[in-house]
Amino acid sequence: MLPAVGRIVTPDGVVNGTLIVEGDRFEGVLEREGAPTGWVLPGFVDVHCHGGGGFSLANGDPDSARGAAAFHAAKGTTTLVASLVSSTHEFLLGATRALRPLVADGTLAGVHYEGPYISAAKCGAHVVEVLRDPDIAELTELIEAGRLDDGRGAVKMVTVAPELDGALAAIEFLDQRGVVPAIGHTNASYEQTAAGIDAGAQAATHLFNAMRAFNHREPGPIPALLDDERIFSEIVADPVHLHPGTMRFAFDTSLPAWTLLVSDAMDAAGLADGTYMLGRHEVEVLDGVATVAGTDVIAGSTITLLDAFRNAVRLAGQSVEAASQMASATPAELLGLHEVGAIETGKFADAVVLDDDLNLVSVMRRGAWLAL
Missing domain, CATH: 3.20.20.140 (Metal-dependent hydrolases)
Known part of the structure; x- marks a missing residue:
């Protein structure tokens, strides 16, 4: 479950607060006072x-x-x-x-x-x-x-x-x-x-695995892939x-x-x-x-x-x-999965809750807590 006040990772930065969920969607983040414990990440x-x-x-x-x-x-x-x-x-x-x-x-x-x-x-x-x-x-x-x-x-x-x-x-x-x-x-x-x-x-x-290895005279695929912003x-x-x-x-x-x-x-x-x-x-x-x-x-x-x-x-x-x-x-x-990937109003309420040491605490999928 969510901590009383957690560090919530959003597209706009880390917010100390709790999630607002309506049905299977995020409705926002409520900023709250207090010392945050743990992390709340998008699924x-x-x-x-x-x-x-x-x-x-x-x-x-x-x-x-x-x-x-x-x-x-x-x-x-x-x-x-x-x-x-x-x-x-x-x-x-x-x-x-x-x-x-x-x-x-x-x-x-x-x-x-x-x-x-x-x-x-x-x-x-x-x-x-x-x-x-x-x-x-x-x-x-x-x-x-x-x-x-x-x-x-x-x-x-x-x-x-x-x-x-x-x-x-x-x-x-x-x-x-x-x-x-x-x-x-x-x-x-x-x-x-x-x-x-x-x-x-x-x-x-x-990247790197199952590819021709990099060589300074025959660079192969790796630098071409790393260097191109289309990839x-x-x-x-x-x-x-x-x-x-x-x-x-x-x-x-x-x-x-x-x-x-x-x-x-x-x-x-x-x-x-x-x-x-x-x-x-x-x-x-x-x-x-x-x-x-x-x-x-x-x-x-x-x-x-x-x-x-x-x-x-x-x-x-x-x-x-x-x-x-x-x-x-x-x-x-x-x-192009536009309904997932971020804690943002309107997206599916998918979240991963971790403690300060990044140990798994709980998982929410589509607004429902899963049995771990």
């Missing part, structure tokens, strides 16, 4: 997540997706996008149709295809056999499969490697249809990346994916308005070490690190967006306000 928005709490978002099963959404909501992620890994066109079509009702009823905010239009050289935990060049006919079918009765689209983002044949045309096609083209899992040169941005790419899928950069803020110094560099270079925290979580988030599945791959989790069984290839994460938020503050030196923006407002802006 987190995770646009790149494969599962959690033992439930998968990547297998296209609606019941499993509801379980994953409930798990992450109880950790503060009140808005969640289901990320599907590379697979056959038939599987992606079926999964999109199965998840569409969950987007319609607000359980999910949409669907993200992390492949199959990605580089085999930088595929990470994706199955090489299903990777292929972008196909506009396939994309058309997928977008239509996600069309809701009210005209909205369930398909929100597609990761594409810009060096592939047909990639620039596909990026332009997606951009024109209101779907975010993201550059990721790529072995592109600097010039190929810049061409992808010019074609309409708007985001970088987990929002995803950061998996855990020390498995990125050294804290790399996190700090990315945050300070890209800035919170263009940087979004993502969990990239798979089913094992919140659970003990063991064996799990991500798409078609068996995944081993040891000491919280998920890898494709028998390899050292990272297979998503076991963190929540709350963990990512705290890592941004504790490991990478970001302010609570900056980390909050990267976990809520910036991802909401990227996907």
Whole structure:
């Protein structure tokens, strides 16, 4: 529940006070006297997540997706996008149709295809056999499969490697249809990346990870993505994916308005070490690190967006306000989710309450307190 007087992070700054909620919407913030305790943040928005709490978002099963959404909501992620890994066109079509009702009823905010239009050289935990060049006919079918009765689209983002044949045309096609083209899992040169941005790419899928590494003579995609104000950069803020110094560099270079925290979580988030599945791959989790069984290839994460938020503050030196923006407002802006991402009159009443040490106290979603 809310503290008597908390530090409430709003778009206009931190306000000492309490929330005013009417139904499922914020009605404002009441400023109050007294020493504030704890933090009240807008609910987190995770646009790149494969599962959690033992439930998968990547297998296209609606019941499993509801379980994953409930798990992450109880950790503060009140808005969640289901990320599907590379697979056959038939599987992606079926999964999109199965998840569409969950987007319609607000359980999910949409669907993200992390492949199959990605580089085999930088595929990470994706199955090489299903990777292929972008196909506009396939994309058309997928977008239509996600069309809701009210005209909205369930398909929100597609990761594409810009060096592939047909990639620039596909990026332009997606951009024109209101779907975010993201550059990721790529072995592109600097010039190929810049061409992808010019074609309409708007985001970088987990910047640094599954990308050609930076070299001072062959810079590759990373500086092209970081330097362009048209690009929002995803950061998996855990020390498995990125050294804290790399996190700090990315945050300070890209800035919170263009940087979004993502969990990239798979089913094992919140659970003990063991064996799990991500798409078609068996995944081993040891000491919280998920890898494709028998390899050292990272297979998503076991963190929540709350963990990512705290890592941004504790490991990478970001302010609570900056980390909050990267976990809520910036991802909401990227996907055009206008009703979430900020504590602001008229938006959904989604809030995360933390104590002074950033421990979770309570979560409100759509004006109702969740059982933690």
